[in-house]
Amino acid sequence: MNVNDQTDQTRFAEVFLPHLVDAFRLARWIAGNRADAEDIVQEASLRAFKGIRTFSGGNTRAWALTIVRNASYSWLAKNRPSMVVLTEDLDQRAREEMEHAAGDDDVPTPEAALIAKMEAEEVRNAVAALPLPFREVLVLREIHDLDYRSIADVIQVPIGTVMSRLARARKLILAALQESTP
């Protein structure tokens, strides 16, 4: 092993490895199960190692999550192509639905107390049922605690799109939980 490889491995250990748990959780929410998530993270790790010299400083977590997210989408395109939807169509639909919903009292607001009483499992199932573009934004915000700017960097969309997808994701989940309440 030469000096450059030593440096690459050290940098990889410093930049990517500290975010392994975050990487796994993102892949798990995108792919839907642990085994596939681990395969995705292994592939993402290799990509990160090969591209470690392109990391020019800054937020290592966002950099690592961007690679994991891209690796997840490659994996989905190959193994679950039906899950990869056209996000432009979804965004357009979400905007229209939100505009339509304004002034529309069809969806009652679930009380906070009601949600607090629900099993965590039930809430997570509702997240798992969200269309992918909404699910990933919600997961990056709620599970990874990323701010809007970082989410925009990871999924490579404008902040306005992050905001509308996040608003839509929460609204969809609240409506789904409300429906599931007897």
Next chain:
Amino acid sequence: MSVSEQDELILNAYLDGELASIEAARFEQRMAKQPGLAAEVDARRALRDRLRSGFAEDVPSDDLRRRIMASVDSAGERKASSWRDRGPRWQRRSW
């Protein structure tokens, strides 16, 4: 209660701490007058609390780290050997 698209974005940004302090204060004043808005924020906060609970055990297997180190090591070796193969011409044997 239903809220306008604009308020929907604002109440989410408020919950996420993305509003400037003056905007946040203004929104709090509105919530004080409109309990429906406050309930929407509370519902989303409860959703967050529920989503964040119980994640301590949601970690990858020990095997994943071992697999990663093995694939990175072998990628590192491949890189090193490709550099050796492309060594300076004067180092290459010519017979």
